[in-house]
Amino acid sequence: xxxxxxxxxxxxxxxxxxxxxxxxxxxxxxxxxxxxxxxxxxxxxxxxxxxxxxxxxxxxxxxxxxxxxxxxxxxxxxxxxxxxxxxxxxxxxxxxxxxxxxxxxxx
Numbered sequence: 260x261x262x263x264x265x266x267x268x269x270x271x272x273x274x275x276x277x278x279x280x281x282x283x284x285x286x287x288x289x290x291x292x293x294x295x296x297x298x299x300x301x302x303x304x305x306x307x308x309x310x311x312x313x314x315x316x317x318x319x320x321x322x323x324x325x326x327x328x329x330x331x332x333x334x335x336x337x338x339x340x341x342x343x344x345x346x347x348x349x350x351x352x353x354x355x356x357x358x359x360x361x362x363x364x365x366x
Contacts, residue, residue, distance in 0.1 A: 263350060263357040272296070272356065277311040282358060287347060289356060290315060290331060297331035298358050300345040310344075 266280040272291040279286050279301050288301035288311035299320065301311050308324040315321075319328040319337050328337035334346030348359035 261348075261362055262360045264360060265355045266298075266358045267356040268354050269351060269356060270354070275315065279309070279311045280358070283360065285345070287345075287358065288320070289349065289358070290320065292318075292331065296349040296351060296356055298347040298349050299329060299331060299334050302344065303327055303329075304342065304344060 264282060266289055267278055272278050272289060274291050274293060277288050277290045279288055286301040287298050289296060289298045292315055299310060301309050303310055303322040305322065305325055305327050308322050310320050310322060310329065312323045313320040318332060319330050321328045329335065329344055330337055332346065334344040336342040350357045350359060
């Protein structure tokens, strides 16, 4: 069953802003776009730039180094949707921004 972890308060991420959180040893960028929250891996697969510093437009974050664009809804590279980064469901519960963790395999 998926679990949720509180990663920020709504007030911590202003409209148009982002924060980076470390969850399960992975950096995740959480964005506030007009009051809607999105979370994707904070690592561009091209050259490793932090996506949290990227430009947001038309539902995509643009890598600040080489301008690769990734959709915030599903992590797909806008120019070749077969290439993806991790994208995670976000829930706002009261003032808490919660990231939904993927199911972890049972070992």
